Amino acid sequence: MSKGQRKSQPDVVPDPPNKTADALEALEIQLKEALDRQVATAKILDVVNSSIRDPQPVFNSIVEAGQMLFPKSTVSIGLREGDTLVLGAISGPEPTGVEAWRGRFPAPLHPETIHGHVILAGEAIDLPDVATAQDQFRMGAGNFLASGFRAVTMVPISQGGQTVGALAVLRHSIGKLQKEQFDILKTFAAQANIALDNLHLLNQMREANETLENVSEQLAKYMPPQLYKSIIAGNQQAAIESRRRKLTIFFSDIADFSEITDQLEAEELTSLLNEYLSAMSKIAMKHGAYFDKFIGDAMMLFFGEPESLGAKEDASACVQMAIDMQVRLNDLQTGWQRKGLIDRPFLARIGINTGYCTIGNFGSDDRMDYTAIGREVNLAARLEGECDPGGILLAAETYSLVKDWLAVEEREPVHVKGFKNPVRTYAATAIYAADPRESRIIHEEDEGYSLTVDQDRISSQAIRRLRSIISDLGD
Structure with missing residues (x-):
């Protein structure tokens, strides 16, 4: 190549129009899914913040948000009550299917059930085909298959570090959830954890306050009210x-x-x-x-x-x-x-x-x-x-x-x-010389005697006896 001669640049071949459109559509779908996840998470957090005394609204909002993100799936929350599993909340595309699944609760909590495994072991599980796991979950897999659910993804819900429930996405077609979907499911479970922990802390605070209030009421009876109020207000220190x-x-x-x-x-x-x-x-x-x-x-x-x-x-x-x-x-x-x-x-x-x-x-x-x-x-x-x-x-x-x-x-x-x-x-x-409008008590005393008479109470018999006593003294 002679000096000054430029190297030819390769021609840029543009993507076919249909490939570009597919990429844009995929990007739009990803953006929409991301936005839906953010909206769903924000709604649940709002409920968590406003429902500190009751986790039920949080459970309801979680399954409703899950239904929005997994429109063809049934989303449910199972909760542990001793050795029993109860249904905390459920949402699904078919009312009849939801009611049929609701009818399977309460149920025994056993390690050979899917719920039991997740709650008792505290481990998440993602079964792409429940039929292949019947040997492992011989006591529970049949219920899922009988209800038409072929795939199950379930993550634990905890309170104070203890697993107390499970959040499940039940699907009629086989296959695992995508990583992004599994992550959002864990996020929902974490929000349920927050709601339960808030309630647990609130109950602890309430119990502590009730104990303090009871102790305070008892202590108040053992000390002057002024001193008690001064101590409570922080104005009186326990110092010599x-x-x-x-x-x-x-x-x-x-x-x-x-x-x-x-x-x-x-x-x-x-x-x-x-x-x-x-x-x-x-x-x-x-x-x-x-x-x-x-x-x-x-x-x-x-x-x-x-x-x-x-x-x-x-x-x-x-x-x-x-x-x-x-x-x-x-x-x-x-x-x-x-x-x-x-x-x-x-x-x-x-x-x-x-x-x-x-x-x-x-x-x-x-x-x-x-x-x-x-x-x-x-x-x-x-x-x-x-x-x-x-x-x-x-x-x-x-x-x-x-x-x-x-x-x-x-x-x-x-x-x-x-x-x-x-x-x-x-x-x-x-x-005893009070205003007659307030009292009719006479009190007299001197050396050797003390006399108190309530004119509103003394009987005629008592008056006669009093006169007799005075008369006898005169003798």
Whole structure:
């Protein structure tokens, strides 16, 4: 070849028109199948996301999507229930064929059935001709052949790592699925797995929440409601710490309680004491008291922590609560006497004091108690011991905060350890002097006697007896 002479290029021979058209048609079919798979998968995912509490809609959408991708096949989901196989969902081109296949369920779950092999072994299977597998699946292959199904492809469905079902594509003609079709079938099964795992997790969460709720309800009965709410809200930490707060402290107990207990059986005493403490607790909650502790028949409550309305308002709430408690106990006492449960007065003594206390968690890192301590707390306890049965005894600080509305009688000063000078005390004298529209109870007491009369309940016979007693005393 001489210099400058170009090498001739071979002629390009174009494809025949019919070959190009076939390639384009095949490409269009592949694109359509790919789009159909994407649409079907997206629909199932939408159902998975919206059906977290129930997998059935997911099962239904899977078999419907499978029917769309395999229009000449029957698509079904079999689920394990113990040693039995039940039908979870089914979709097919012929309603009569679908109903006939549905009638074969429930069925025994056995390793020599196709469903049993897939579920028990957790392995997918693709049988191009069921007739050639009758020796391996002697207990199940006949059902498929009798229903006209010659080819079966089946993949396992799992929940929490355990196989619980199988997704099947049943075909009337022999042959395996294409790789793309087998992959989409595994994708559908994976979506069923997601739905079942979601439901499993939801059930676990629900059970855990129910357990926590039950434990929480039980714990709430063993601690003050304010402390419980503070812990739940994250405002209270379980740490050894304390602070100073001005509190109004309340102590009460039942006068001569040990003598009362000697007269009652254990069951009667328990019932009576629980009724009393329940009634007092309702009143305390109504007024916003903080429950510190119950010690037998005794109670310790306080106002001013964790929430305070101000020293004056806290003291007023505490004294009003004490008055309500004495009135309510009087009602309870009347009822118990009528039932013959008690034959002697059931009277509470109440001591109230206001002052700065140390409040917080006391104890060890493993076991602690949220409470108030200090000499002001001790003073309230001493006032309760000095109080008359059925009465309310206040320290001077508390009285100064409620004197605008409470009638009192000054009592003898109390000598208390930790206080240099005797403590002035004041006894409430208007406990039963409520508005006549609200109560018709008369209460009078002095040295040597205590009298409480409910004008709405006292009978004429009781009045005559009371007059007779007073008359005899006059003699």
